[in-house]
Amino acid sequence: MLSRGRIRSLAALLTASLLGACAGQTGKLRTATIDGDLGEWRGGVASIATADDVYFRFSPGEVCNLQANDETTRLVFDLDNDPATGDRLDGPPDVGTLGVDMEILMSPPLTAIDPGAAQHIISRRIQRGQPASPFVGGLTVLTHVNGVTSRYKHSAAGFIASPTYADDMFEARLDRHAPGFRGTGLQRAGTARGIVLVTDAAGRVIRYSDPIEFVLPEMGPARLARPALPAQPEGTIRVMSMNVLRGKPLENPEPFARIIAAVKPDVILLQEADDMTDDSLKAWLNGYVGPLPGKQDWAEGVQGLAGAAGTWDASARPDLGVAIA
Incomplete structure (x- = not known):
């Protein structure tokens, strides 16, 4: 049976345009940062x-x-x-x-x-x-x-x-x-x-x-995003968390490889790494991403990882859909 319960905070879900807000609003907000705040x-x-x-x-x-x-x-x-x-x-x-x-x-x-x-x-x-x-x-x-x-x-x-x-x-x-x-x-x-x-x-x-x-309002021409990553301080480790959409890097490798190369992580934590094994993930990273300039080899200090110099190593749990590289 249909409930008539209205959502109390949504009397005006989408009410403001670029030029201003609805009656009684300041209209000063021109954009928003989607960060949960x-x-x-x-x-x-x-x-x-x-x-x-x-x-x-x-x-x-x-x-x-x-x-x-x-x-x-x-x-x-x-x-x-x-x-x-x-x-x-x-x-x-x-x-x-x-x-x-x-x-x-x-x-x-x-x-x-x-x-x-x-x-x-x-x-x-x-x-x-x-x-x-x-x-x-x-x-x-x-x-x-x-x-x-x-x-x-x-x-x-x-x-x-x-x-x-x-x-x-x-x-x-x-x-x-x-x-x-x-x-x-x-x-x-x-x-x-x-x-x-x-x-x-x-x-x-x-x-x-x-x-x-x-x-x-009238739509403008598409603009390329140009995100800038902060420089990595010396002596630090850059960790990247990546949801790989149910193992999609194995089917569609190029977009994922481009993102990893742009971020240049030392460690990658992967979720939804379904059907990825140690060997398949290691082969994928070394084949499509390869060595990242300016990165130090430190895998021997991480339990379960022992890659050779200039190569990626990986440990995967396909039963849980998670992996680390």
């Missing part, structure tokens, strides 16, 4: 839409870890403000007025992700003796364009959210240039609408926000 969101501002990104804060209505929950938090958008386009969802009456162009599902049901990935997750849970669950950790992005529903990972949609621990209020960013948003309306200028839904395993709405409107 919501102290910069002052004066009632709930969103900032720029030529490149949309930043917003939202709440699932209770304390939870967005990407490891037994409910799905869904950010639902009608990006062209046209109920005749996109998909139609069941739920509270306000949802029926939206032509849903895009959804962001955090802790999605297994039925919402790629069937092959879902089967892999089920098999891995059985192998590790983990309890069954209709949900999966992480998030997935759905777009509904011209009658076709497409799935994207968060990286293809330019979506990040923080904090990554349990809380009742979060901030997030959408990259308007992301390839996953083409045709959805996010790249146009004009009014868009949205709503936040929290659904159970059967897709029934158990909490929801008021519907909202927000304004997208």
Whole structure:
């Protein structure tokens, strides 16, 4: 049965444009740093839409870890403000007025992700003796364009959210240039609408926000990010933590190798290193990354690692999906 419980903190989920906030707000916030610190969101501002990104804060209505929950938090958008386009969802009456162009599902049901990935997750849970669950950790992005529903990972949609621990209020960013948003309306200028839904395993709405409107300015040309890493002080060790998306470096090595080469870590801690063994990870690192300039050989001082000079060594636990190199 549909719950009428509204999310108290979301009367205006996305209400501010680049030029200002809604009535009574200062509109001084022009961008946000997605770091889990919501102290910069002052004066009632709930969103900032720029030529490149949309930043917003939202709440699932209770304390939870967005990407490891037994409910799905869904950010639902009608990006062209046209109920005749996109998909139609069941739920509270306000949802029926939206032509849903895009959804962001955090802790999605297994039925919402790629069937092959879902089967892999089920098999891995059985192998590790983990309890069954209709949900999966992480998030997935759905777009509904011209009658076709497409799935994207968060990286293809330019979506990040923080904090990554349990809380009742979060901030997030959408990259308007992301390839996953083409045709959805996010790249146009004009009014868009949205709503936040929290659904159970059967897709029934158990909490929801008021519907909202927000304004997208003209989109600017795509700009390359130029992140600068701080210099590594002498006598220190640079440790890199890396989620490798269920062993994807073995299937698609180049992007992961480029990131490692740019960061130049001394130690890499890998999560979701599924199906990686000591030998396969060692061969991958030495074959695709190779020696990193300016790095010292110190593996002999680490238990379980004893690589030769100028080479990577690795220790993997494929049963747990973790590794160190």
